[in-house]
Amino acid sequence: MRSSFSKKAMAVLLAAGMTLPMMAVNVSADELTDGKFAETKHITVEVYDRGNDGGSDPTNNKYTKYIQDQMLERYNVEVEFVAVPRWTEVEQINNLLAAGDAPDICVTYDYPTIQTYANMGGVLDLSSYVDDNKDILPNLWDWLGETNLYWDKDPESGTIWAIEAKLATSNRINTFVRKDWLDKLGLAEPTTKQEFEDMLIAFRDNAETLLGEDADKMVPYSVSYDVGWRAATLLESFIDPDISDKDFYIYGFDDRKFTEPGVKEGVRLLNKWYNDGLMWKDFALYGSGDTTEDDMMKAGYVGAFTHNWDYPYRNGEDSIQTNLQRMVGEDATYVVIDPFEDSKGTHTKFVPGPIDRKIFFPATNDEPLASMLYLDFISSPEVIEYLQIGDEGVTHNVLDDGAVEVIAATGDDIQNSGFNIDYTITCNGLKLVDEEQTLKSTAHSYAGIDPAQVEHANEVANTDLHVGKNVNVGTIEAEEGQGPALSEKKDVVFDNAVIAPSEEFDSVWDAGMEDYLSSGGQAIIDERTEKFEATFGDVDMLP
Amino acid sequence: MSDKKKNPKKVGNKISFKAYMKRYWQLYALLALPLLYLLIFKYIPMIYMQIAFKKYSIVQSVWEMPLAKNHGFEYFIKAFQNRDFINALRNTLTLNLLDLIFGFPAPIIFALILNELAFKRFKRVVQTIAYMPHFLSWVIIYGLALQLFAPTTGLVNMVITKLGFETVPFLNEPGHWIATYISLGVWQNFGWNSIIYLAAIAGINPELYEAASVDGAGRFKKIWHITLTGIRPTIVVLLIMNLGNILGSGFDRPFAMQNNLVMNVAEVISTFVYKNGIKGLQFSLTTAVGFFQSVICLFFLLAANWISRKLGERGIW
Numbered sequence: 001m002r003s004s005f006s007k008k009a010m011a012v013l014l015a016a017g018m019t020l021p022m023m024a025v026n027v028s029a030d031e032l033t034d035g036k037f038a039e040t041k042h043i044t045v046e047v048y049d050r051g052n053d054g055g056s057d058p059t060n061n062k063y064t065k066y067i068q069d070q071m072l073e074r075y076n077v078e079v080e081f082v083a084v085p086r087w088t089e090v091e092q093i094n095n096l097l098a099a100g101d102a103p104d105i106c107v108t109y110d111y112p113t114i115q116t117y118a119n120m121g122g123v124l125d126l127s128s129y130v131d132d133n134k135d136i137l138p139n140l141w142d143w144l145g146e147t148n149l150y151w152d153k154d155p156e157s158g159t160i161w162a163i164e165a166k167l168a169t170s171n172r173i174n175t176f177v178r179k180d181w182l183d184k185l186g187l188a189e190p191t192t193k194q195e196f197e198d199m200l201i202a203f204r205d206n207a208e209t210l211l212g213e214d215a216d217k218m219v220p221y222s223v224s225y226d227v228g229w230r231a232a233t234l235l236e237s238f239i240d241p242d243i244s245d246k247d248f249y250i251y252g253f254d255d256r257k258f259t260e261p262g263v264k265e266g267v268r269l270l271n272k273w274y275n276d277g278l279m280w281k282d283f284a285l286y287g288s289g290d291t292t293e294d295d296m297m298k299a300g301y302v303g304a305f306t307h308n309w310d311y312p313y314r315n316g317e318d319s320i321q322t323n324l325q326r327m328v329g330e331d332a333t334y335v336v337i338d339p340f341e342d343s344k345g346t347h348t349k350f351v352p353g354p355i356d357r358k359i360f361f362p363a364t365n366d367e368p369l370a371s372m373l374y375l376d377f378i379s380s381p382e383v384i385e386y387l388q389i390g391d392e393g394v395t396h397n398v399l400d401d402g403a404v405e406v407i408a409a410t411g412d413d414i415q416n417s418g419f420n421i422d423y424t425i426t427c428n429g430l431k432l433v434d435e436e437q438t439l440k441s442t443a444h445s446y447a448g449i450d451p452a453q454v455e456h457a458n459e460v461a462n463t464d465l466h467v468g469k470n471v472n473v474g475t476i477e478a479e480e481g482q483g484p485a486l487s488e489k490k491d492v493v494f495d496n497a498v499i500a501p502s503e504e505f506d507s508v509w510d511a512g513m514e515d516y517l518s519s520g521g522q523a524i525i526d527e528r529t530e531k532f533e534a535t536f537g538d539v540d541m542l543p
Numbered sequence: 544m545s546d547k548k549k550n551p552k553k554v555g556n557k558i559s560f561k562a563y564m565k566r567y568w569q570l571y572a573l574l575a576l577p578l579l580y581l582l583i584f585k586y587i588p589m590i591y592m593q594i595a596f597k598k599y600s601i602v603q604s605v606w607e608m609p610l611a612k613n614h615g616f617e618y619f620i621k622a623f624q625n626r627d628f629i630n631a632l633r634n635t636l637t638l639n640l641l642d643l644i645f646g647f648p649a650p651i652i653f654a655l656i657l658n659e660l661a662f663k664r665f666k667r668v669v670q671t672i673a674y675m676p677h678f679l680s681w682v683i684i685y686g687l688a689l690q691l692f693a694p695t696t697g698l699v700n701m702v703i704t705k706l707g708f709e710t711v712p713f714l715n716e717p718g719h720w721i722a723t724y725i726s727l728g729v730w731q732n733f734g735w736n737s738i739i740y741l742a743a744i745a746g747i748n749p750e751l752y753e754a755a756s757v758d759g760a761g762r763f764k765k766i767w768h769i770t771l772t773g774i775r776p777t778i779v780v781l782l783i784m785n786l787g788n789i790l791g792s793g794f795d796r797p798f799a800m801q802n803n804l805v806m807n808v809a810e811v812i813s814t815f816v817y818k819n820g821i822k823g824l825q826f827s828l829t830t831a832v833g834f835f836q837s838v839i840c841l842f843f844l845l846a847a848n849w850i851s852r853k854l855g856e857r858g859i860w
Contacts, residue, residue, distance in 0.1 A: 091822055098601070098821070116824045120601035216695075225803055281695045284804045285714055292696075484822035485627070488806075495803040499715075519627065 031369060035136070037076040041370040044103035046093070048422040049083040053318060055416040059083050062412045063387055063423055071377060077370045086422075087289035090484070097122060097362055104365040105374060107357045107425050111152065111162065112483040114360050115475060118161040124361040127153065127160040129372050137372060139380040143426060147470075151355055155474050155535065163375075164355035168429030169442075171309040171461035172351045173232045176334040178303050181210055189337050193237070193269070196304075196339040200278040203303040214301065219280040221273060222305040224293055227494035228256020231306055233349060235266035237340035241348040241466065244540035249471040250528040253479060257350070258490040259521060264509055270498045271505045284495040298323035300332060309336075309461040313454060314418055316408035316447040333450075336457040349461070352468040356428040379426045381433045388419040388430060389441075403440035404432065408447040419445070469542050473531040478523040489516050595619070595831035611827060618831035628832060631815035632790075634808055638797070639789050641725045647785060649733040651778065654740035655766055670741075673734025681799040684727055688714065688800070692723065720805040728796065739781070740774055747773035779856045787844030790836050812836055 031037060049058045058064075059081035071077045082103040084092045090110045096102040097117050108114065117123050130149050134141055141149070144166055151164040177199070182189060185206055190196040200220040207215035223230040239262040251259045273279050280302075286292050296302050297312065297320045312320035312334040324332050338347045361371055377383060389396040395409045409415065421428050430445055432438040442458060443451035493512030500508040517525075536542065564571070590605060596615035597608035611617035622628045653673065660666040676684070691699050692713035700710045713723045751769050760768065794813040801809040812832060820829030851857075 094822060094824065098824075113824075117601065120599075122601045282693045282715075285689060285693055285802050287802070481819075481823040481825045485819055488818065492803045492806045499804065515626065519625075 032075075032136070035075065037370065040072075040076050040078055041367050042078045042080065043105065043365075043367050043370050043374060044080045044082050045105045045374065045425075046084050046103040046107045047081045048086040048089060048107075048417065050086045050416055050422070052315070052416055054410075054414065056412060056414055057083075058416050058422065061414075061416075063390075063415070063420055066386065067378070067383075067423065070383070071374060074377065075370065075373050077367075077373065079374065100364055102362040102364060104361060104367060104371050105425070106360050106362055107165075108360075109357055110483060111358050112479055112481075114162045114358060116480050117362070118159075119475075119480065122363050123161050124363055124365055124368060125159045125161065126163060126361065127158055129368055130160060130163065133369070133372060137376040140372070140376040140426070143379040143381075147353075148355060151353070151470055151472070152358070153472070155472055162358040162360040165357045165359060165426045165428060167354045167356045168427055168431040168438075169458075170351045170354060170465065170467065171429075171458060172349060173229075173306060174309040174311075174336045174457055174461050175233060175306045175339060176304060176312055177337050178300075179333050179335040180329075180331045181303055183331075184210060189335070190339040191337075192339060192341050193234075196337075197273065197278075200273065200303065201276070204276075204278055210303075211301065217296070217299075217301045218303070219296060219301050220278045220303045222280045222293060222296065222302045223270070223283055223498075225284050225287065225491055225495055226256075227267070227270065227498060228254070228258060228490065229307075231266070231270055232256070233306055233347075234269070234340045235263050236348065236350050237342045238262040238264075238266040239342070239348075239350070241342045241344050241346055241464075245469055245471070245542040246532055246536075246540045248468075250525055250532060253476075253521070253524045253528070254486065254490055255352075256490060256494075258494070258516070259513075259525065264513075267494065267497050267509065268505055271500060271502060274498050275502050279498075284499065294320060297334075298327060300324055300328040304337075309457055310446065310454065313446040313449040313457070316406075319446070319448065322448045333453065335453060336460045338460045338463060346464045348464045348466050350466045350468065353470055357425060359425060375426060378424060381431070384424050384427050385432050387423050389432070390415070390420075399444065401440060402437055403444050404437065405441070405444035406447050471532065471542065473528075473535040476524060476527050476531065478520065478527045482520045482524065486516065486520055489519060592830065592834055594827055595834040597827060599826040599830075618827045619835065621828055622832050622835070625828075627810065627819075628812075628815060630807065631810045631812045635790055635792055635811040635813075637808075638721070638724065638811060639792060641721065642728055643785055643789070645725055646729045646732065647782065649729050650736035651740055651774075653733050654737040654744060654774075655770060657737065657741065658744050658770065659762065659766070670734070670737075673737070675734070676731040677735035679731065681793075681795040684731060685799040688723065688727060714800075714802065715804045717805050717808040720800075721808055724797075724800055724809075727800075739777060743774040743777040744770055776857055779851050783844065783847040783851055786847040787840055789843050790839045 047058050047064075056062075064079075064081055068079045071079045082096075084096070089108055090113055093102065093106055093108050093110075094113060097106075097113075114123060130137075144163065148164040148166050150160065152162050153160045177189070181187075181203060182199070185202050187199055187202060188195075190199045203210065203220040204218065207218035211218055228235065235257060239257065239260050243260075247261070251257075251261065253259070257263055270279070280293070280296075283293070293302075297305065308314075312324075314320075316322075321334055324334070340347060342348050359375065361368055365371055389404050389406065390409065390413060392398060394413050395407060395415065397405045397407060399405050416422060419430055430438055430442050432441060443455040446454050489512075493509065493516060497505060497509045497512060593605060594608070595618060596611055597605070598611050600608055613620060657666055657670060660669070679687075689697065691697050692711075694700055694710050694712055694715055697713070699713070704710055712719050714720055747769060751773075752765055755765050755769060790812070792811050792813050794817065797809060797811045798814050798817070801814065816829040816832055819825045820832075
């Protein structure tokens with residue numbers, strides 16, 4: 001009793017100890033002479049730690065040294081990196097913020113966390129830094145533009161708590177299938193849900209042929225505990241492709257589209273597949289960051305799965321596909337298919353606007369100007385290009401047609417994240433100085449993977465896009481602090497609904513949804529409706 | 544104060560404070576550090592208990608925060624209206640009661656058995672093996688549990704299916720999960736917890752056993768009338784302390800063992816507080832929950848102690 005209480009008290013004590021200098025530091029470009037600070041400034045920058053096998057120290061390697069040298073030379077700013085584990089980043093950044101230890105430049109995917117701290121006065125308002133320093137922030141303005149810089153600008157007060165990094169590509173999710181299994185069974189690539197289901201049944205029924213004595217390890221279709229992501233395109237195919245912007249927004253608090261109308265029917269289909277023995281039985285037992293499922297794919301037990309658009313091709317020598325080929329044989333590959341048709345017969349893929357991570361400065365940041373200059377530096381095209389493709393002959397080759405081909409690097413040259421996106425915090429996705437070269441290079445950017453496969457994946461991921469619009473109606477107070485609890489509840493409902501006996505599916509889903517709504521979900525929907533109507537009036541579709 | 548008479552510098556019936564301190568200051572000096580520890584880490588943080596009654600703000604000192612609504616009880620009301628909290632409360636009680644029922648007698652029985660073993664070397668080996676799980680963290684134990692008990696890939700279930708039986712959902716069905724949770728807890732701790740009983744048994748006068756043998760008492764009579772009676776005060780003290788913890792719970796064990804399929808029985812107060820307080824930043828709500836939890840624990844501790852004294856045992860003070 002005592003220890004659990006005091007632990008909590010300590011956390012709160014630390015949080016309360018963060019009585020911060022709240023006056024906005026008076027920032028101006030006057031401090032700079034020839035674009036440089038007279039005295040050396042020191043800033044800390046968050047970087048994700050992915051803990052990859054054979055990776056390098058994310059805070060100290062070839063690329064951090066490059067950034068550090070450049071920043072010192074250009075602006076006389078010392079940069080120190082602070083590692084935050086990628087898969088628990090929201091919790092970690094929360095703890096750091098509460099303790100007053102957060103880096104000067106923070107990055108997170110979770111806007112509600114920023115909003116919560118902002119409401120308590122723990123985050124710097126970036127609006128003046130962004131607006132008043134246009135002349136010394138040319139790269140930042142060029143790359144992010146008003147769309148991303150003003151994405152989170154409060155329509156009433158004009159505050160900007162965070163600026164949104166930009167997605168260089170909007171590719172989100174694809175479904176992969178074992179091409180060699182299709183060939184072995186003489187099946188064509190499925191183009192509808194029914195064909196997909198038939199294919200899964202064929203995998204299940206021919207487990208002996210496909211896996212021999214490992215037949216009992218066969219998983220025709222694999223998802224993880226995060227059903228909303230790992231079956232996203234399937235679930236989304238049950239949403240009306242012509243859904244109004246208003247409905248999409250007010251039911252859209254959860255990025256897994258848990259409360260969007262139609263999703264329940266998608267889960268019902270998964271439930272059927274689960275009960276028919278077409279899915280991985282143990283999926284809900286393994287938490288985030290666990291590699292059990294990846295290992296099953298690498299070992300060749302998984303027939304099909306849905307994941308990030310390039311998932312099995314990522315990580316060079318350690319990619320799922322390369323491992324698969326090592327273990328099973330050269331002809332074993334995962335190819336992208338697009339089998340989940342919606343009510344119109346199209347394959348709508350709901351992608352968010354061109355936003356990625358959210359960058360913000362906690363109130364403990366004493367060097368906002370130096371931090372803004374860092375963002376400008378990290379957004380400059382040649383810096384992004386260098387960080388993404390590294391040195392020629394070491395991390396990439398230039399092909400005859402000018403395309404850049406990434407080669408698997410080792411040792412200090414290794415990139416802990418694809419294209420070093422963890423360092424290019426304002427940019428996610430390949431972006432070379434030359435646009436045409438970027439297009440050509442994407443297909444060559446996966447070491448050991450056939451470029452044609454990547455091109456195909458890219459093409460499918462860009463079919464029938466429904467791009468999210470920026471619905472900025474100010475703060476939704478009901479969302480505050482609800483993110484983690486509701487997100488977990490959603491996973492609990494998804495998982496339990498998938499594994500429920502078919503006849504209990506409705507009661508499990510409805511009870512779960514009822515619980516979700518009454519635990520704060522409904523309040524969010526109501527407030528979103530109210531603010532949407534207050535801002536946009538009667539319209540259902542936004543321009 | 545048997546030394547009163549020996550002390551010449553008596554003032555009235557008491558020795559003077561000065562003389563007393565002069566004689567005993569070293570003992571107090573020894574006490575200073577632990578007291579300081581208690582003060583800094585256990586008492587000063589209690590100032591922040593008032594967050595439970597206030598609207599939390601990260602930038603204000605705890606004294607400046609405004610009082611919460613309903614005379615400061617807003618968050619207590621919220622907590623009891625929160626289904627997840629009620630659920631966590633129920634689960635905490637259930638799991639801890641089961642832990643008490645199965646986990647409390649286990650080390651006593653184990654100590655008794657060990658004590659009866661004739662081969663000393665064998666006894667020592669068994670004892671060491673039984674301690675070992677205590678040093679494993681729950682993350683590791685859950686990792687082992689997954690390898691052994693997962694429905695399709697777990698070793699135990701593979702054996703069960705090979706033998707032609709249905710898989711047992713050790714980890715993915717609420718009822719079975721509770722059984723697994725409790726058994727793993729007993730498994731981890733019975734060896735370690737038996738140490739204190741073995742020590743108490745070692746303190747029993749061996750002449751009692753000899754006398755009992757002379758009187759014709761068998762092995763079970765001796766266990767019942769001498770060993771168990773001898774360690775009764777130890778059992779009572781530990782029982783009181785366990786009861787004081789009936790609403791408390793470690794964090795790592797439930798947190799490591801939870802999964803989405805059993806969340807309705809696996810969410811306990813400590814994980815609820817972590818998820819809503821630390822992750823969801825609802826500091827006031829979760830401090831209120833923690834405060835409530837501490838008050839109930841204190842109540843159980845006092846009640847158990849009182850009952851024990853009524854029954855003629857020594858309490859813990």
